[in-house]
Amino acid sequence: MGIIETLCEIYETKGYETFEGDRLLTQTSHGLQTAMIAEAEGADAALIVSGLLHDIGRIINPKDRELTDSGKDAKHEIVGQKYLEAWFGPEVTMPIFWHVAAKRYLVATDPAYAHKISPGSTRSLKGQGGLYSEEEAAKFLKQPFAAEGVLLRRWDDRAKSPDAITPPFDYYVSHIERCLKA
Numbered sequence: 001m002g003i004i005e006t007l008c009e010i011y012e013t014k015g016y017e018t019f020e021g022d023r024l025l026t027q028t029s030h031g032l033q034t035a036m037i038a039e040a041e042g043a044d045a046a047l048i049v050s051g052l053l054h055d056i057g058r059i060i061n062p063k064d065r066e067l068t069d070s071g072k073d074a075k076h077e078i079v080g081q082k083y084l085e086a087w088f089g090p091e092v093t094m095p096i097f098w099h100v101a102a103k104r105y106l107v108a109t110d111p112a113y114a115h116k117i118s119p120g121s122t123r124s125l126k127g128q129g130g131l132y133s134e135e136e137a138a139k140f141l142k143q144p145f146a147a148e149g150v151l152l153r154r155w156d157d158r159a160k161s162p163d164a165i166t167p168p169f170d171y172y173v174s175h176i177e178r179c180l181k182a
Helices: 003-013 027-040 045-053 056-060 064-069 076-084 090-109 119-127 134-141 146-158 169-179
Strands: none
Touching: 003 027, 003 056, 003 169, 027 045, 027 056, 027 146, 027 169, 045 090, 045 146, 045 169, 056 064, 056 076, 076 090, 090 119, 090 134, 090 146, 134 146
């Protein structure tokens, strides 16, 4: 089975778990909403695929929910980035890697941001290291693909509607194909 079939199967069979303690949204729906928002805002294929797959580390790690629910950090961004880097380049995997750090950055630099994130994201922030210091925030933005991680984070935060109507996972296969390593 190739990676496209594997991803379709993962999201079809394991993505039904509800999302991050909020229990209103499945992982699959969240990924689809994130990709849909990215596409609607004119993102390229790599960022759309990053949006679609950004929480795959939650889905494939059997300990993620237990750790997250107990306030610990399962490092889903690292799990996902490491899993996907065999098939995708950094333009897909690095925004995924940075999307948690981007939350820490945004909470530290945008006073209104902390009031916009979901209860689950607020709970997980502490386990993920809390907000960045001024120095950490400045260093963060200098990292390759960190700005893309911030874009992904903002789409991620908006992609939590239990009633959203999205295209199916298959709709994004052409984007995935364009992003696969040669």
